[in-house]
Amino acid sequence: MLLAVFIGTGGLADGDTVPAVVPIGTEARTSLYTATVMDAEVTDAVESQFLEAEPGEMLVVLTLEMENLSGHAIGLERSADRVESRMINSGEPLLELSGVTPTGPARSWRADDTAPAVILQPGVPAEVKIAWSVADDELDDAVSEKAVRLNVYDAVEQSGQVILSASTTTWRRAELGAQIPLAVSR
Secondary structure, three states, X not given: OHHHHHHHOOOOOOOOOOOEEOOOOOOEEOOOEEEEEEEEEEEOEEHHHOEEOOOOEEEEEEEEEEEEOOOOOEXXXXXXXXXXXXXXXXXXXXXXXXXXXXXXXXXXXXXXXXXXXXXXXXXXXEEEEEEEEEEHHHHHHHHHOOOOEEEEEEEEEEEOOOOOOOOOEEEEEEEXXXXXXXXXXX
């Protein structure tokens, strides 16, 4: 009888995983990488990167400390060393701005402006910046409601896909591991 009640009330059903809410400055750890948002700002241009928002848009720029926990070098925007990480700018990115809808692809660069392409080496923390362009009016609404967040998804590493070659590794998005509320202001 107790078993029937247990099963009837969802005792064997898959539980919904609630993502951790992680404040700025605190590490969000997944199985393959870490991400710590150090700063979030809204601007209309990043001169050092020749990046300018279109009329009616603004840029949400995050400064993050990231560390690659895998054994392979990974790129934030592009493949690196036969690893497709899908960190940003993919159909299911591992780092995703939420609360607002990006109007185009994200851009990333090293925070010290030393390299245009961000490649994360295994076990070496790096400070990077990521910028998303968003509609100005949507951003105003999201900022007033404190709804702008960075979603940090866990990843599953898959190897040997026939699509590219037997030695290619692909990171696929798994469950939402953390949400980081972004205290951005205008």
